[in-house]
Amino acid sequence: MATDHVARQVFDLPEPQPLIVTEDRAHGCRCAACGTNTRAAFPAGVTAPVQYGARIAAFVVYLLHYQLLPEKRLAALMADLFGVKLVGATIARIS
Numbered sequence: 001m002a003t004d005h006v007a008r009q010v011f012d013l014p015e016p017q018p019l020i021v022t023e024d025r026a027h028g029c030r031c032a033a034c035g036t037n038t039r040a041a042f043p044a045g046v047t048a049p050v051q052y053g054a055r056i057a058a059f060v061v062y063l064l065h066y067q068l069l070p071e072k073r074l075a076a077l078m079a080d081l082f083g084v085k086l087v088g089a090t091i092a093r094i095s
Contacts, residue, residue, distance in 0.1 A: 016081055018083065019082055019083065024042050024043055026040040027039070027040055028040075052094065056078075056082075056084065056094075057094045060074065060078070060091055060095065063077070064091065064095050071091050071092070074086070075091065
């Protein structure tokens with residue numbers, strides 16, 4: 001018969017997850033009858049060949065402006081944690 005117990009807890013961070021990359025493709029077609037070229041539209045908000053999502057942007061802004069991390073250290077941290085290579089110009093544009 002058990003009369004008591006002892007508990008121990010270990011708090012840890014989860015394993016880092018790879019970035020989620022979504023590729024959108026806009027296919028073009030040419031009408032055989034009239035020769036007009038058309039191209040599909042990209043989803044709303046997809047405006048550049050490569051861009052970063054809202055969660056990465058929020059994290060960068062938080063670290064840059066609230067935690068006052070210099071851009072160079074912020075870029076190194078993002079590369080170490082998430083494998084994303086941000087340059088100073090990208091960090092400035094996000095902020």
